Amino acid sequence: MTRSALILLLCALLAGCAFTRRENRPVWNAFEQNLVPEDKGWFVVALPLTVPGGILAIVADTFVAHPIQVADDAWDDAAWLWRDGRPDFDERYYSEMAFLPVRTAITPVTFLGSFLGRSMFVFDTEADVTAQREQRQAAARARFAAWLGAVQQGGGEPFHEAVPELDDALGREVVVARKQANALGRMQLYRLALVSERLRALVDPSDGLRDADPVVRWSVLQSLPDELEVAAELQQQLRNDAVETVRLRARKRWPEPP
Amino acid sequence: MFRTDNRRTLNLLDRELTPEGTAAKVALAPLALPAGVAAFATDLAVVHPIATIDDAWDDTEALLWRSRDESALRRALVTPFAAVATPFVFAGDWIGRWLLPIAAEDK
16 A cells, blocks of 8 residues: 555656646646636635645546557657658668568557656657757847947957857847947957857957057957968068067068068 | 777768668568578677678787897796687687777778
């Protein structure tokens, strides 16, 4: 008796994992919406009925409703063994024939495993994954927009993340930041453009080599990747820069032709 | 055997004896299924183990017998240990290459 109760409790607890999603408990939702009184007094009075009713709803969800909900997904998982070019009798006739009994045998095993897993645990659907990705993209965009705003206001902190996709609005913010930034902000923008192709479409890092501030010129020169081509005229200009550190760095980078 | 490259007999059958057309494939199925299973068994038990012997030996030779700028004295000291270890390293490598999805070395 105790063992059976423990197994039942364990099943209910495991199913609880799937229960973290509201859409996975249809009987409980219907019970809660229709049979639990909203009035506080009636709520208390009805507790002797709603508590066992609620437990019954949970058991119904666990063993009947949610398993029915996931059966088609489990079937879809098992059917994966038989689609997307599998089995490929045109190219691998004998191989596929050899594996046919195995494929056939593991189909119900796959269905059962998927069915039990999906009944007990939460699986992200494609829509969930898309929603999470969009959420991450929106957060990354918001952080980059905030950084651009700070640069526009005179900030000069570096941005350590990947530059998000630049839509028109964000592109305009980049242009404004480029115009309004002080020397520190410009330095960070140019340095970021050196490592981000997306930003490079709007901010030309070689402009940093022409910047009025020698620290910006030196910093961009210092971080300039080998593959980035710099016009010969600009190279010559930097080799003759008025500031010695820039001049020396440029001469080391582009030695004078003999 | 999880790697297609390691199923030489099955690949040969697929390449050379696959019938044209769906009807022929269906008609041949009662023969093709046991033939495919037999080819797979042959690959698993005979062809692939034999085919991996040279790779296993190459691995063993590279690990134990190939000199890496060692002095003659060090080589002399190591040689007895290499001799003792050779069958174990070879057998381990051979079994690993036989049973695990490891690509054959390009010759």
